[in-house]
Every structure is written in structure tokens, then in C-alpha cells.
Amino acid sequence: MKNIDFLMAGVGGQGTILASNILAEVGLQLGYDVKKAEVHGMAQRGGQVDSHIRWGEKVYSPLVEENNADYLIGFEMLEAARFPHFLKEKSLALVNDYRINPPLVNLGKANYPSKKEIEALLLERADKVLWVEGTGIAKDLGNPAMIGVVLLGALSNLVGGDKEAWLDVIGRMVPQKFVELNKKAFNAGREVSG
């Protein structure tokens, strides 16, 4: 059983914490030892949120080590761009094609890097950057809060593991009345990377 390290990065309010909880539970379901770390606190105020999720035979540290992540899952482009140093060579970045301006950019005092620049930065480590229209897909399905599940759908193809195991965890962890919608979001995500 090989170790798989994931890093999720997003902005407070985007649903990264639910998505990281789902990803951790899937690992447990698939028989891995699992640890997960994140910092909340000020996240709700539109700050950065990053989660570390580790699957393995035996996991000690809840934090992923730099140069070691297998997957970077960015809920927002700039947030993804903060973490290339965590990626190992031949890793993969899965990034929601969506931009949320930080305050300094809104105030005209800083520039938001271009998508091309972000891609080039991530490709210094990653083999591939897979852009996902997560926000668009989730919105089309009727609920922009499902970005995380769309991204998990795309990720599930790459990581492997029984699709039903993923769907089972999603069914347990999202609010009951949104289960069917979330399963659609998951399948839509799978199509992106399929």
C-alpha cells in the first residue's frame, strides 16, 4: 500500500474543509491509515485555508512534507500557486479555474498572476495541471457550494479506488437533501478527468 499525500488549498467559504473531510474518510474506507490537518480560526473571514490529507500504511505526521505531495487540489488559482514547493516530481495539480481577488488586488495595489504564469509555476514540479471548471459545473448543477465534490470527482479517477466507496462517503457526509445533487457533481467531475 503506497503512501499518497494530498494538499488542498482554497479560500474560506469555498468548502475546502468538507472536501478534505470526505477525502480523509475515503482513505479510511479504502483501508489506509489516514491523518488530516488544517487550520481554521480566521478562515471564515475570507482568508486562506489549506488542508493536508495523508493516506498510507502507517502515517505519523498529519502534515505533508515539502517536496512530497502527490496531488495539489486548488479550489482557487492563486491559492494553488502558493504550494508548488510541496509537490514532488511527477505529481499532479488539479485546479479549479476560478479567481477570487485578494484585498490588495481589489485595491489596485497588487497584481493577480495570470493563469499562464500559475500553470508554468506548478509545472516546475507537476507533470500536469488539470484545470477544472469546478465553480461553473457546480453552479450549472444549481449549487456553487459543490465545487469541492466536483474536484473530488475529477481526483477520484486519478487516485483510483472503487467509485462506490467515494460515493458512499459523499452520501454519508453531505446534507441528506443534497445527496443526489452531490452525486451528480461528483460524476460531472469524473468526466473532466475521465
Add this chain to the structure above:
Amino acid sequence: MKKLMTGNEAFAYGAYLHGVRVAAAYPGTPSSEILANYANYPGVFAEWSPNEKVALDVAIGAAYAGTRAMSTLKHVGLNVAADSLFYAVYTGLKAGLVIVCADDPNMHSSQNEQDNRNYAKFAKCPMIEPSDSEEAKQFVGVALDMSEQFDTPVIVRSVTRLSHSSTPVNYTDEGPPPPPEEPPAYERDPQKFVMVPANARRRHPVVEERLKELAEFAETTPLNYIEPGSSKLGIVSAGVSYHYAREVFPDATFLKLCMVYPLPEKLIREFADQVEKIVVVEELDPFLEEHLKLMGIEVHGKDIFPILGEFSPSLVRSCAVKAGLIEAPPAPPELKSDLDRPMRPPMLCPGCGHRALFHVLREEGVLVTGDIGCYTLAFAPPLNAMHTTGCMGASIGVAHGIDKAGVKDDVVAVLGDSTFLHSGVHPVIDVLYNQGNTTTIISDNNATAMTGFQEHPGTGKTIQGHPAKVVDPEKLVRGIGYEKVDICDPYDIDKMEKILKDHLNSKEPSVIIARHPCVLSTREKHTPPEVDPEICINCGICLDIGCSPLVQEEDHVRIDTLLCNGCGLCVKVCPQEAIIER
């Protein structure tokens, strides 16, 4: 069955499983979720107390009465509750008392990064430190047993990376032991529980003797153990740092200390005899390292690892490589790009009533002594409207002191409703009593918002959902003797400005309650206004209120309608009347 739980969920589950029936706390990151989770278990009493000192007294009282009890707090919360910790160590208890205390290395959400292991030594109170959620669950039980065996409170130490990390926990459906059928009579024992000097002098030797017994216990408890490995390198570690060290030094011999005070000196010497070189891996202060040095053992620690901030496997590895303890692992090539990535600091939310208040304060140019809460974010650009913040409740005393020092500036103290009830009441008494004329502004959003919307004595509800009497800050300050008290919704910025000027010109001490409920809590939302690009001259004045939906484009400002809450503050501040309410 295994279940993923955060450290905080596991502490709560452990408390429930091991028969804690009374628990009290004041919220504080990263400890808040312990009590919030505990409160949901059947058959328990949980309360948000006004502050940590009150909470600890409540837990001590329950333990005096023969009921297992818990108090939870963040590191600085123990500063507030320290007085109570110290007397409880002297008196001892009638049933187990566990204090779960969460430090915040790197200050993810704190004003300092004090290492509360020092409190264990200072207060002469045993401390144990779990390293993952399974241990968090178990150690609450261990602490309660120790507490009863040695007649002392026991501190269980957490850190942010334990409290907020999720790891698997063995989960059984077995509940806690059943409660006693009859309520017990309180056993009166004033010699033990009344700490007048004569009694306290009798208790101090008991405390010292107990520490010796605890040190003996530390030698044999399975909490502390040696993990065999290479004799070349011995690692001493505790808590979450142990896991980082395990990743970095897979071959070393380990001394894992789950009991960090008092320490097992014989076991430490036995370990020292087995290895050629000893390295202590511990975050923050050289607490273990200094103890080993006092024992005359040659040891490395803070000469290799930093005293500042939080550890990670990356940091432990790079320090170990630098010190020559391990070979550098193969690494991918250094990143070449130096892409500028603007930071994303936390901000007041769109629609937040605090913003309107601080807009008015900034326009008036007053010196603002601040406090701990969401509103502390007003110190940051572009609002730049808070000038001091130290700890809970400091705003009012500091304003009064500045005033008594005789500065020319107009000074106001600003603190939130929950913070006011935590530690703002005594300072408003002080201002009144000592002929101050400080204006205190309670920015009342009817929530403990920063830590996650916990109830407090002003919200009318307890943590367990029961209706409660509302402590009304207006009645409270009038009852204390304040005669000049006004209430205003800060979104009425003209009225707010008028009241502020009136209070600043007044010679008497006064209170303004700036009241607008937290919009995240109430889900208040209105239709976003629109910018008329023909009228907007792109002057940027609206941007100075620091509201994230306002975006400066090439030739005008735009409102991101997805983020906008429709509060209308930007409409009020636009000098061109280019932002139009819909």
C-alpha cells in the same frame, strides 16, 4: 470501529466516556470545539462561562462535590484562570478534574505563543500530552484517574495541530459509567478546602510530597516509554512533534514522553545510557531540554531547532540535515519562478456591522484602543482604525491609562459584546470610580463570532440550547452607575457620528453600544447595489472601507454581486453618489 476525529472531538468523546458530568469553558481557538462537541452527549452539563476563570471555578466546584469535571481553554485562557489553577492544586478535589489546555504555536489565532508546559511546573500540577486523537480520547481518562489517585487537577496539553487534525479513533458504542442514583451529600472539609494561610501552610507540603509521588508514577506508567532503535542517536519527544521526529529519524532510539511533568528521571537516565547522542525535538520553549541539562545530561535541542513558531516534518528535517544528524534526502530541483503571489489576509466580512463603526471612528480620527475579536481586523489597511490590542478586556483600562497620562488625542476603547462580558465589566467600573472620562464602545453583534458563534450571557441561549436570561449590556452599565449611555446601529453613520462627537466632548465617562447582529449568524442579506460607471470617477474612497466585493477596474469600481451582502455602506460613503441602491 475506527472513526476519524479531530483532537478536539476526541477530547470531548473521552470526557464523555470517562464520566465527566460537568464541563465549563470560554471559547478560544484552537480549543473551542472540545466543549461544543461535549455538550451534545447525553446526560452531561456543559456551559459557556463568561470567562476562563469562572469556567475553571465551576469545574473545581463540581469536582469538590464528587463529580468528574473538565475545563477547556486556549493557552492564554489559562492566564485568565491561573489563580484558580493554583489554589486547586493546593486544595485537591473529591473527584477527577481535567483541564484541557491548547497551545497555539505559530499563533494561527492568538496574540502570543506561550508554552503552557511552564504552567505545569509553575503551579506544580501534573501534565500529560497526547500526540493524536486516539491518545486524546484515552488521556482524558488517564488524567481523571491520576487526578483521583493523587488528589490534584491534571492538565492535558494540546496544540493547534492536535486539536485541529483528524486521526482515527477506536469508537465503541459503550457509554460512560451510570450516574449515581442518589445525589451525594457535600463532604465539608474546611481544613482542606479553605485556603487561609494556616491551612495553606499545611497543604503546601502535601503538594511537594505529591510531586515526588507523581515523579515515581512517571517512572512506571506506560505513558512514558523507550522505542528501541539505533544506539547512535536518541530522540526525546512528546506530543505532535514526536510524529514529525518519527518521520525524520526512522532508525533512532526514541524516548516518548506522554507525561511531560513531572518527568521520569530514572527512565531518562536509562535512555541516556543506551544512546551516543541525545536530541530533544520540542516546539516552543526548551522545557524538556532544560530539565535534562539540569540532570547533567549532554543534550541538543534549541541549538538545532527553533524556539519560534510551529514545527513540521519539513522543518525538522531541514534542521536535522543542517546539524548533520541525517543525510539530505534527494530533492526535486529548486523552483525557479519568483511569481509574486499577493497575500490573502482575513478581513471583516461583507455586511459586517463592525466595518461601519470603524469607518466612523477613522473619519473622526480618534485613537482607538482595541480588544480581541473579529473587530481586531479593523487595525489592518485600508481601515487602519485600531491602535492597540493586547488581550481580552485590555481596551478599556488602556484607554483610561492613556487618558490619565494626559494626551491630546480623543481616545475610545472598542470591544465586542462577548469580550465585554468576559473581562470588560471591571474596567468600566474602574473608569467610573477613578474619575475617568473614557468612552467605551461595545461593538455588539450578539455573538462570539471570531471563535464560531458560540452563545454567551447576552445571547439568551445556553450551549445546550436552553433559553437563558439575557444580560443586557445597557442595563448592566447603567446599573453600575453610567449615566451617559447610547445605543446606535452603526449603519446609521450620521447618527453614529453625532453620538460619538457628543460623547467625546462630554466630561463624563460613557458607553456607546454600537449594535448590529453578526450577518453570518443571522444570514441577513440584501440586494447588492450597483455602480453607475458613467458617474463613478474611480476616486477609490469606497475602497477605503475595506470591503472585499468592491473591485477597482480600469476606469470605475465594480461590485462582485456574488460576494456582496448588500449592506449599503459603500452607497453611503460614495461622494459622487455613483453607487445606487436597488
